[in-house]
Amino acid sequence: MRRALAVVLALVATAAGLMLLGLVVPRPAALSFPPPGEAAGRHAIYLAANPIHTDILLPATPEVRDRFAFLARDGLDLGHPALATIVVGWGGRAFYTQTPTWGDLTLDAVWRSATIDRSVLHVALGGRVEGDQPGLVRVDLGDAAFAALLEAVADSFQPASDGAPQLIPNAAYGAFDHFYEARGPFNLLLGCNTWTAAMLRAAGVRTGLWTPLPPLLLWSLTLHEPTAAS
Template sequence: MRRLGHALAGLAALVCVLLSLALLGIVVPRAADRDFPPAGTATGRTAVYLAANPIHTDILLPATPEMLARFGFLARDGLPLDHPDLATIVVGWGGRAFYTQTPTWADLTMDAVWRSVTLDRSVLHVSLGGRVSEEQPGLLRLDLSDAAFAALVGFVEESFEPGADGTPRVLPGAAYGAFDRFYEARGRFNLLLGCNTWTAAALRAAGLPTGLWSPLPPSLLWGLRLHAPVATSS
């Protein structure tokens, strides 16, 4: 019983430490990589969105002609960029095993969990989306100047691991359906530096300060609202 008590006390202490770190990760700011003028009529303005579920965030880019040209490799890999309902390009970064093997929680395996807890290769998931409804739960709008938006897109593009021809390398046979693909990505994944910390880094590249550490969607979103209220006010 004494050993059990010590184990429970140790577990409780660990939980308290993690909760304290998570709280500090929200309230302590992490500066943007560079400053951009606020979005407005003088500098141009582009709306992008963050889509969050309980464990993951995606960045929704507008499917403008310019973006479709820059992501033209998606058509090469079988995605219908001429679809009449296409309005957004949805991008997320994550661990290869967990991301590619777990389209639903019912598909979760111990291998995917173990690789996420330790260290895994990373992938980028790119999918085609329709029009955005701002009433959708878990959706946050960010208003960026044209320069900030260009920096965000540049960060996303630099996250792809290119093949011999210089274009992103698709993972053959890895997709959830007809409107998405997985690509090799730069960087390694684990639970402490995972998908949401990548999203936070992308936003800092676009001139938005975040919380110091954003391991989960709530910590990322709360940190943005605290440290970048102008961009998240609409």
């Protein structure tokens, strides 16, 4: 019993140590862009965080609507008068598509997330947001950084033979969202929050080296990019 307890404590201590390193060690070590919010132009994006997941909220500007024109092809109303943001998140296919609420959680979804699952992108139409809403963090990007973010998000979709994102039929939560096939496998250790961090890094925003949980990602932004994130 004591040996088993010692092994468990050692594993917990190792995991905690790795998360601490992942938080305090910046990635990349040096900036490749000008400071994200200080280049020409300014674009405000938001990170929406709950205890296990983060989404990226893009402003629904004409430029962004053009990049997401495929949503209109697939039946979403990009001309809706209340549309102010386009919400994008990446995750495991089973957990993401089968679990709109915690009451829908299944052992299959948990097992696939804990091992390896195919990935999907969830895209939803959203309304106006305020920076002081709980769970929201604003990140300011210059023109070049914002363009790089949009390119990285677009490259996360697994294209069909015609080059367009592949819609997953009958997987939406409601009338204002869709799921699409995504690139790369999903695993809890390299999951939705590490994808969000990778998108930010594509825009020149430094994050922690490894941020598998939302608090780690948000703390790493406070630590490494205090002028860009608020």
